[in-house]
Amino acid sequence: MTLGALPQTVEVRTLAARAVTLAGLVDPSRLGRLNAAIIGMQGPVEVIAEFYRDEEGRYVVSMQVSAQVLVTCQRCLSSLEQPVASTTLLAAVWTDEQAGQLPPRYEPLVADAEIELWEVVEDELLLALPSFNYHSDMNCGAETGVQAVGEQGETIAQGNPEQDNPFSVLKALKGDTDS
Template sequence: MSTTRLPKTVEPYRLAASGERLEGRIVLSAMPRIVDAIGRQEAECHVVMTFDLDAQRQHYIEGSLVADVEMPCQRCLQAMPVHLESTFLLGMVTSDERAATLPARYEPVLVEDEHLALLPVVEDELLLTLPQVVYHDDADCAVSRDALQSGDEVEQTPARADNPFSVLRSLKDH
């Protein structure tokens, strides 16, 4: 099974039983948590998912995703291109108890009522792929490393903090 747009929901156990493969694109603007994390994106995420069963009859999804996004540089705050790429291996489970017994090579994905919404699954994987900090190369950044330094270090003596109980002492003395 191949498509240019991934379906919103699938029957993953049926797809795994027949060894199906889905390939398609999801627009990043349809992912609210991605928009919250890195801002509105015009790009699409290319996703490949293979549904299958392993030797122990565990249903799983093996997948990969690729997306090119714009993220703000942490130095100059200007947008810069970031290439995201990830592979994942998800074990299908119907409950948290089943997730606890899943072999370690799988990350659990909860399948409720025999259906799986693909958008949250892809969005989770993309969020895990996002870098924590992003910087332009020094030559490409509008702000140099030197501009971020605060200059000469001056030893400051801490200001004497007033004792919050001094008011009580003055009342006691009267």
């Protein structure tokens, strides 16, 4: 099945009242805030949004988002492909006060009539993005070789712990002045 584009704006309460499920794609080039946080994206963002009313009559949406993003490996500084996925339960509220009264399983979605669905998707991806990204050890440093140098440095430091210790230098200087 080929997914079409996800609607950019939706009326969350109308869709929830009708128990609509939307499945679609978001063009990653339209997500400016996300693009600023990553190197790039591999393919579109896939979204499944189930709108329904819960037992207490809330208008809710269960949203699954997934994407493949390219981020910088913090160890070797080359790019790495990172899957990002999240599932979130959002409940439509009118005010911040109502948002504060939601059960903890819900994230508030402050909305009058229409919501910017793409922005909600972008928020979820930004939240799901890991703060630190690393290659698995086998691939790390394959492009730049930075990792190999780092490992050697650690080995030397372990062999001669005094060499990397700034206090040992101070101690040596102090010893010189005393003698």
